[in-house]
Amino acid sequence: MPELPDVENFRRKVERCCSNLTISDIVIADPASFEGSPTDARRRLDGRRLDRVQRHGKYLFLDFGEGNVIVMHFGPAGSLAAIKPGEEQPAYVRVRLDFSNGEQLAYINRRRIGRVRLVNSVDSFLSEMKIGPDVLDPAFDLARFRACLAGRNRAVKLILTDQTRMGGIGNTYSDEILFHARINPATEAGALDARGSNRLFRSMQTVLRTAVDLDPTTDGFRERLPARFLMPNRHPGGHCPRCGTELRQMKLASHTSTYCPHCQPVPSPPC
């Protein structure tokens, strides 16, 4: 379920493996996973060199220069693999970039939710899609974070996961962040006081940076997580790693939210 920490590690992988390589072919194994014309893509990309790899929210951008940017979105089940010459092809490769040195970059997606497309620029794509600021961008500071929450009567969790307000957080990490900040997912966003919104902002940065550093795209991620993380305990019947209380589930906008009823009490309604 690639959210910001996963996609950031995909970005680093591509930067490590594919920087400055030249495209020799683009293989669209599943046309439904590619938006646009394969012929046009091949014509535009053939012989181009990978200049820059960027991430914004959950989106990954491979910039080949002169208005040729590949955008990848991974949905709930997508991933990325660098394949060396002679190495076996992984399952569910939907789109593959072949480079002139024999290296391949495979966009993998078991379920076909998520897409690869070719766009003219990162900025025009983001504004067209109405994607909000990346949550780990230094420009996205406490004041801007608070502006996203202010005056909203929606559940705070729905603001955290609203990509048009802020980009990068999905269901799993929003639960983790709210657990870290000890805030109930259903708390009205606008009802958070200054201390609460500050705590939530700090928790967002701490949780996401920790996950990025531990690299969720490699084996053993769960075992490397700090003992007080919610993630390894999210299964039904799991217990709070902080106080031992049995965790509870609630549905918010048809998504499962896991929380600790003791550490994240439902805010008492105003009298």
Added chain:
DNA sequence: TTAAGTGTTGCTCT
């Protein structure tokens, strides 16, 4: 065996 659960985006409906 069938049905529900999983999570993201994008659509429709209000």
Added chain:
DNA sequence: AAGAGCAACACTTA
């Protein structure tokens, strides 16, 4: 007009 609800997808669990 913001927000709710569901469809798409494919595979797993009850």
